[in-house]
Amino acid sequence: MVPRAADRAARRETILTAAVRVFARRGFAAARIEDVAREAGVAKGSVYLYFDSREELLRAAFEGLAARSAQVLEEAAAGEAPAARRLAAMVRAVLALLARERELALVLLDVWSADRAAGPQPLDLAAFYREYRAAVAALLAEAARDGAALPVDPERHAAVLVGAIEGCLLQWLVDPSVELTGLTEPLLRLLVPGDGAPA
Template sequence: MTDQSVIIGGSVTPKRVDRSARREEILAAAVRVFARKGFAATRIDDVAREADIGKGSVYLYFDSRDALLSAAFEAFAARSRTVLQRAREGTGPPLERLGSLVRSVLAALAEDPELAHILLDLWSSGRAQSQLPLDMPSVYSEYRTVIAELLREAEAEGTVRQGVGQHHATVIVGAVEGCLLQWLLEPRLPITELAEPILEVCVEGLRRRKEA
């Protein structure tokens, strides 16, 4: 909390401002504007107008558009790490944890469609990878690694056929990303309902067939 001065009845009265809440309000406003106008076309003035505050107030919390962009994706990145950790350290059967992972990823994207639109905007604008708010190669690599680990666990317990691994994990990640891209271009698609078809096509086909 911090004090700001307001004039009431001719006298100066301190006003308490919740800095954490104000920061989140500014971030939410920035995400809405970035998604609506595109990052390149957005100015700090636009964010201030969306948040219904002065431009100077934005700079009290963020010194640039890039700082706003990075902060907007921090919570999303943290949520992704939690989803991966849960899949990796869970106690259920590996294929069940893989199913939960795919469902959680699609649900998270459905909850934050504006962030997904911002990433698509940045990619399509040709923004260099080093300038993106997320290290996407590392994100993809981590997802592939965890999924490959789950598939190898399933192979070890005899649930899937032998030879599954990194390449199969790459295909599963590609299926999720492909559905995401289609959903961004055609929002009427039920993104969260696509988890089961992805699992049926990409995972169920890997199950070890019972001998006749």
């Protein structure tokens, strides 16, 4: 029984990974379940055993990224180091995570930039960003209370910091000459107040 459950989990992950590759290569709107099945090396019916639709595949991929991101945010919030250092560590971890998730980042950009007049968006990216900004703002507020940070408005500074990370991500996605992780320390020096910037 345990091996069967493990096999099912592995097959589901194989299909999900294949879906992300197909969505990144073809674009979400043009991708078909048949394409995902071919990429995963399974029959089309096998995909439907795990996922009811392309939208469900997309949501599952996004939820996986959101869970990995949430873990990074939780680790930063729960650490014992000064808040500014935890914020710097969080920024490093987020950029490293995004660097490993290039295809999924391309898919999310594709979905976000699609014609929103065609209907409701399949993902709640706004909620994702609200949680992200809230975690950054909490660390900034804590750093200010510790006296280790320049006076900033935590919510607005958090929006600027998250926007800078996303801007770095966008440049990396559209210009192969940009190295995402190489932008980490410059970004920290500019936007993480206090003693968070040194590696």
